[in-house]
Amino acid sequence: MIFCLGALWVAKLTGISESPAVSRPQGRLTTWLASAPQPAFTLFAMLAAFSTYFCMYAFRKPFAAAEFKDLHSAWFGEIQLKSLLVISQTIGYAISKFVGIKVCSEAQPHRRSQALIGLILFAELALVAFGALPVELKFLALFANGLALGMVWGLVVWYLEGRRTSELLLAGLSCSFIVASGMTKDVGSAMMSPPSWATGILGSGVSEMWMPAATGAVFLPFYILSVWCLKQLPKPSKADESERSIREVMDGTHRLAFVKHFFWGLLMLIITYFFLTAYRDFRDNFQRQLFEALEYPYDSNKLIVSRSEMIVAFIVTGTLALLNMIKDNRRGLIGAFVIMCGGLMLMGAATYLHRASMLSGFWWMTLVGTGAYLAYVPYGSVLFDRLIASTRVVGTAVFAIYVADALGYTGSIGVLLFKEFGQKDISYLEFFEQFTIYLSIFGTIFLVGSCAYFLTRHRQAEA
Numbered sequence: 001m002i003f004c005l006g007a008l009w010v011a012k013l014t015g016i017s018e019s020p021a022v023s024r025p026q027g028r029l030t031t032w033l034a035s036a037p038q039p040a041f042t043l044f045a046m047l048a049a050f051s052t053y054f055c056m057y058a059f060r061k062p063f064a065a066a067e068f069k070d071l072h073s074a075w076f077g078e079i080q081l082k083s084l085l086v087i088s089q090t091i092g093y094a095i096s097k098f099v100g101i102k103v104c105s106e107a108q109p110h111r112r113s114q115a116l117i118g119l120i121l122f123a124e125l126a127l128v129a130f131g132a133l134p135v136e137l138k139f140l141a142l143f144a145n146g147l148a149l150g151m152v153w154g155l156v157v158w159y160l161e162g163r164r165t166s167e168l169l170l171a172g173l174s175c176s177f178i179v180a181s182g183m184t185k186d187v188g189s190a191m192m193s194p195p196s197w198a199t200g201i202l203g204s205g206v207s208e209m210w211m212p213a214a215t216g217a218v219f220l221p222f223y224i225l226s227v228w229c230l231k232q233l234p235k236p237s238k239a240d241e242s243e244r245s246i247r248e249v250m251d252g253t254h255r256l257a258f259v260k261h262f263f264w265g266l267l268m269l270i271i272t273y274f275f276l277t278a279y280r281d282f283r284d285n286f287q288r289q290l291f292e293a294l295e296y297p298y299d300s301n302k303l304i305v306s307r308s309e310m311i312v313a314f315i316v317t318g319t320l321a322l323l324n325m326i327k328d329n330r331r332g333l334i335g336a337f338v339i340m341c342g343g344l345m346l347m348g349a350a351t352y353l354h355r356a357s358m359l360s361g362f363w364w365m366t367l368v369g370t371g372a373y374l375a376y377v378p379y380g381s382v383l384f385d386r387l388i389a390s391t392r393v394v395g396t397a398v399f400a401i402y403v404a405d406a407l408g409y410t411g412s413i414g415v416l417l418f419k420e421f422g423q424k425d426i427s428y429l430e431f432f433e434q435f436t437i438y439l440s441i442f443g444t445i446f447l448v449g450s451c452a453y454f455l456t457r458h459r460q461a462e463a
Contacts, residue, residue: 027232034234042165046172048229049156052116053173055226056152057180058219059123059145059212060089062188063130064285066208081135086285087416088139089146094409096150097402104154105255105399112155113231120223123148127213138209153380153405154398159233161396163240166385167324167332174377175317181284182309188215255399262387265453266400270407272446273379275439277408278415280376282435283369286428293429294361308362312369316377323382329390330455336383337451341444343374348440351433368436375443379404387454 033041068081107115123145130141160169191214194205206214259266283290287305296304319339326332350367353359359367384400415435423431 029232030234033232034237038165042168044229045160045169045233048226048233049160049169049173050176051226052156052223052230053152053176054180054183055219055223056120056149057177058184058187058223059120059127059216060149061181061184061284062215063089063142063212065185065188065288066192066211067288068208081138083416083420084139085142087413087420089142090281090409090413090416092143092146092148093150094146094406094413096147097406097409100151100154100402101255101399101406102252104151104158104402105396107155107158109158109235112158113227116152116155116227116230117224119148119152120220124213124216124220127216131207131210131213150405150409154402156230157380157398157401158396159230161385161398162236165324167382168321170380170382170385171317171320171323171377174320174373174380175313178309178313178316178373178377179306182287182305184215184219186306187218188212191215258399259403262454265450266403268446268450268453269379269383270404272443272450273376273404273408274411275415276372276376276379276443277405278412279435279439280372281409281412282415282419282432283365283372286432287365289428290365290432291361293427294365296361304362308366308369311366312373315370316373319374320377320382323386329386332382333386333390333454334451336378336386337447340375340378340383341447341451343371343376344440344443344447346371346374347436351436351440355433371440375447379408390454 033044036044063085064082066082068085126141126145126148129144130138133141156173157170160166160173163169188211191206192208192211291304323332323335323339326335347368350359350364350371354361354364380401387400388396419428419431
C-alpha cells in the first residue's frame with residue numbers, strides 16, 4: 001500500500017501522466033549557457049551533475065561504514081544485521097529501477113528537478129526512521145531509502161544525454177559515484193568518532209544508528225543547490241540533435257519496439273551487467289571487510305577506501321572522456337566495448353598477479369576496482385548514448401539504462417543471498433576472488449558477442 005502511494009507520488013512529481021507543459025521563459029543563467037562557449041557550458045554541466053549525484057551518495061552509502069557488530073534481527077535468525085541492511089536497501093533500489101523504466105523514460109522536463117528533490121527528502125526521512133526504529137524493523141527503513149534513491153540517476157542523465165559532449169558530461173557524472181562511495185563512508189566514519197584534530201568539525205560521536213541521517217543532513221543543502229544548477233541547463237541544441245539524434249520521451253509502444261529491435265544484443269549485455277552490478281556492489285558494500293582480510297586494518301587506515309577510489313575514479317573518468325574525441329558514432333560504440341572488455345581482462349590479470357604474490361592487496365583492490373568500473377560505468381552513460389546515436393533509433397538512453405539497472409540490481413540481491421546462505425563457510429575475500437575470475441572470463445565473451453550484434457544493426461541503419 002505504501003509502495004503504491006509512493007509510486008503515484010513520484011508519477012505526479014515527474015509528470016508522466018500529464019501532457020508536456022507550455023514552454024516557459026528561460027532564466028538569465030539558462031540563456032547565457034545556451035550561447036556560452038562550449039568549454040564553459042561543459043564545465044558547468046559536469047560540475048552540476050557531479051555534485052548532484054555525489055551528494056545523493058551521502059543518503060545511500062554512509063551506513064556501510066558502520067559495523068553493527070553482533071547485531072541480528074529477531075525475524076531473520078542468524079543473518080548479520082549489516083548483511084540484512086545491505087540486502088534490504090538493494091531490494092528497494094532494484095524495485096525503484098523497475099519503476100524507473102516507466103517513470104524516468106516518461107518524465108516531463110518541467111518536473112524532473114521537483115522529483116529529484118522530493119526523492120532525496122523521502123530518502124532522508126527513511127534514514128531518520130532508521131535511527132528511531134528498533135533493531136527488528138531497521139531493515140524496513142533501508143528498504144524505503146533504496147526505493148527513493150534508485151531513480152535519481154535516470155533523472156540526472158536526462159539533462160546530459162544527446163549532446164555533442166555527452167561523453168565528457170557522463171564521464172564526470174560517473175566519476176561522482178566512484179569517488180562518493182568512499183568519501184561519504186569516510187564522512188560517516190568521522191561523524192561516529194569523538195571530536196579531535198583528525199575529524200575536525202565532523203567529529204561529533206554520533207551513534208551508528210543515527211550516523212546515516214546525520215550525514216545526509218550535512219549534504220542536503222548542497223544537493224538542493226546542485227539540482228538548481230542542473231535545472232538551469234538548456235535543452236540540446238540543433239547541432240547536438242544533428243550529431244547525436246533527437247532524444248524523446250518513450251511511451252510503452254516505443255519501449256517495446258526498442259527491446260524487440262535490439263533483443264539479442266541487449267540480452268548479452270544484461271547477462272553481463274547482471275553479474276557485474278552484483279560484483280561492483282559486493283566490493284562496495286564489503287570493502288572494509290576485504291581490506292581488513294588483506295591486512296589493512298580499517299581503524300589505522302580510515303582513508304584507505306578513499307585513496308583507492310580516487311585512483312580508480314581518475315583512471316576511469318580519463319579513459320571514458322577520451323571517447324569524446326571519436327566523432328564517428330560506430331567507432332565510438334566500438335571504443336566503448338573495447339574499454340569494457342579491457343576492464344574485465346584487467347580484473348582477471350590483477351587477480352592472477354595477486355595470487356602469485358606479485359601485487360599487493362591495496363593495488364589488487366585498486367586494479368580490480370578500476371577494471372570493474374571500466375566495464376560497469378559505460379552501461380549507465382556512454383554505451384547506450386552511442387548506441388542510439390549510431391543506429392538513429394528514436395528514444396532515450398535513460399530507458400535502456402534502467403532496463404539494465406533493474407535486472408542488474410536483481411543480480412546484486414541474488415549474489416548477496418547466495419553468499420549469505422549458499423557460501424556462508426567461505427570468507428568474503430575468497431568469495432570475491434572466485435567471483436572476479438569467473439566474471440572476467442565469461443563477461444568478456446558475452447561483451448564481444450554483443451558488440452558484434454550491434455555492429456550489424458549499425459550497418460542496417462546505414463542501408
